[in-house]
Amino acid sequence: MSEAKEPSASRRAFLTTGVAAAALVPATARAKDDPAITGLPSWTTTPGEGVDARPYGTPSQYEKHVVRRNVEWLTASPVSSVNFTPLHELDGIITPNGLCFERHHAGIAEVDPGQYRLMINGLVDSQLVFTLEDLLRFPRQNHVYFLECAANGGMEWRGAQLNGCQFTHGMIHNVMYTGVKLSLLLKEAGVKTSAKWLLAEGADASGMTRSIPMEKALDDCLVAFKMNGEALRPEQGYPVRLVVPGWEGNMWVKWLRRLELGDKPWHHREETSKYTDLLESGVARRFTWEMDAKSVITSPSPQAPIKHGSGPTVLTGLAWSGRGTIPRVDVTLDGGKNWVRARIDGPSLSKSMHRFYYEFKWNGEPLLLQSRAHDSTGYVQPTKDELREVRGKNSIYHNNSIQTWHVSEKGVVENVEIS
């Protein structure tokens, strides 16, 4: 603030809210002699580069730290790896395509769209083979859906381990898909009444295959070719992937090559030795497809500490449910003693991420931050202990428990557990 004056009536009124308290921030931070405001930076005196040099744009040179990152010890080899979305750097509900996490099992397949084919076979009246152009002749739909890996947060079952929401919760993204309803293509082939299951097969070198019950296949699944308006990215299944709204990401088969209809599940690798949830009893839960309601505070978080000291602070995060929308998110600053209702802002779409905020005036004392999502079915996100009581600690899948962040007096944030 370059001049100190008595606040006007309008400002006084404002000062009674958490918002207006922010008025105190510039006052302390800057004076008349701030060269950044009194001087002339180079971009003000010298014309910049023309846009023609950037026919496909890229982020600012000052945003190089905003990238997908892996966890070296987590994956065996670069061709079977995972890169996490930098959730702590993002806002709103759309994940930009370049930052969408991706898990692959045989590297990124570079499929030639001219050679792309999709076969439908098995228990159908007519086996069909579609080119990409064939698919583009069917009616399209547009939906924003989250895609979450069942193993998102999997390393946290046995205790707080990865220090950053990019790593504890970054196996998720949320984009607008354009595609054809799977049910349209299946009706085209003529589904026999004996068909109860669908096998989705990928064209990459891992030959990813998953069994999907017909009820879901005929409900809201999409055969998608666009994400956020443009063609799917190679690591997201270019030119065509399966979209299985609300269900675990592994079923969203990429580089989709074949759809086989059968009368029973196939019990392939990715639905037996993997993507089943081993309980303490030694029994494994199977077909745990639906993603339970979950939320996480993305800032403050270990990679997004509070740098501005005490005073007005914006807490923000994401919430989602495989069952519908998120009408409510609660937030606590003291590890669950007191809960307040967060403000959800932006579109509230079914099976899509929701953005929430809670603005508060930090007193500079340590905090224990948690968020708790409620979904449109009434389901409430559980604590880690509540979840362990039912599921034990053996599984690496479907950990949708409440995350705790500890904030120190210095604003440093750490991944912790409390009981």
Add this chain to the structure above:
Amino acid sequence: MSEAKEPSASRRAFLTTGVAAAALVPATARAKDDPAITGLPSWTTTPGEGVDARPYGTPSQYEKHVVRRNVEWLTASPVSSVNFTPLHELDGIITPNGLCFERHHAGIAEVDPGQYRLMINGLVDSQLVFTLEDLLRFPRQNHVYFLECAANGGMEWRGAQLNGCQFTHGMIHNVMYTGVKLSLLLKEAGVKTSAKWLLAEGADASGMTRSIPMEKALDDCLVAFKMNGEALRPEQGYPVRLVVPGWEGNMWVKWLRRLELGDKPWHHREETSKYTDLLESGVARRFTWEMDAKSVITSPSPQAPIKHGSGPTVLTGLAWSGRGTIPRVDVTLDGGKNWVRARIDGPSLSKSMHRFYYEFKWNGEPLLLQSRAHDSTGYVQPTKDELREVRGKNSIYHNNSIQTWHVSEKGVVENVEIS
């Protein structure tokens, strides 16, 4: 189709719809011996590259043609240029950040976010200066809005000229913005009752300035720092731009440096010699800020011809209005003799693009395609002749008239005019 069989009951029922007719497509196109389905492409036999090599992802090597393009004779120099969005290649309603059109007047300013400042001065109780971090301490909002240049379609006033919707309509994009309400920052400074206008000033070498009436400034304007979840792109005003929902793009000042409050408009260059609409009478309309309802068919279009011949065809396009939502879009295949109602799909948000579709069975004869948008205020998009009757042909701004595409028997599409 690899086997020819009698269609099942379900398929026969389906064959009565335009959709099912697509079943005939694979039949003609492919047989049992299609190597693309019987063979093993390299991506199926050989693992691809790991994702770690792409911490910030890029489009497929097969999508290199999907880029922003300029029109060389249209702009004087590379530092004062415009690059158009490839609307004909996109679907859904979100424009990916790398493809968002952009117009600049002194190149792309590369602003150091650490040196970024926003000043509020003029008729306020307290002059304020905010850093980027200060702005991040205010409550945020998320909204999807279209940004359209007032000159979008400006070259078409005098006749059909540019052969592609990328060039006739590509000065528009639609993204989700995250930012702080401008009204919050103005209340922070304390707006004097004498303040009726706001001057928004950019930090680039062109010193872009526009006058905005207080009613709009206090209504829905945002001081935005994110687009589609990530930081603004440099060519979109990184780190901070003004968002003026539904109003002409030139007012959405990029690299926002200063907000001055005054009692009258400033009448700067961009609101006098530019961005005013010269009528036949020699009188110029001024302050024509609001973008009228408009639509365009993006496919088929000159850059997206019909390659598959007659039969099932998907027509798609975009519609938007600076006044609200688009409840209805009409489409004609015969230059206006017969109109049918298009199907609007995806989120219908105020001052945001809407995606529409019309599926039909092309008989292979020439077509004259047009779309006509109706907005939530009841306004209907005019024909080019209707618009010229009122505005003449002198202006290059605010051409929201109905676009006509001619489709030949070969499926070639051209920009034409009909009376």
